[in-house]
Amino acid sequence: TVKVIDPGSAGATVLGEVVATPDRSTLVAVQTPQAFRASVLRAAHASGVDATDDAALVEAAGGRVVVVQGDPTARKITTVDDLEWARSQVGGAP
Structure with a gap:
């Protein structure tokens, strides 16, 4: 809850x-990574707004953000564990 x-x-x-x-x-x-048109994302990042993710930046810039079905294999690579998981998915060395 x-x-x-x-x-x-x-x-x-x-x-x-x-x-x-x-x-x-x-x-x-919502899942990361998030997808936006490159021009929209560049403009949102250039706005100087402080936000927790790309979607919040686009929202703050007046953009329209929609939610679509995600995929658990589309993972953000943030930690060493994430990188190891990604390597295991493509058969790379640990």
Whole structure:
């Protein structure tokens, strides 16, 4: 379950007090990598907006972002474990 918290009530072992439980029918986890037309993505990155991902940058720039069905094998390579997984998928050396 996803909860909305008030981080102002956080302590040493408490993340915050629950203030709401959002309606799940409007929530979706999005996958990285994300795909956009290169010109749209370049303009969004050039805008200087601070965002957590490319979709948020495009949104902030006024672009339209849609969600499509993802594929669990389309993984972002961020950690050494991700790289090892990718190598195993293409038969590369560890």
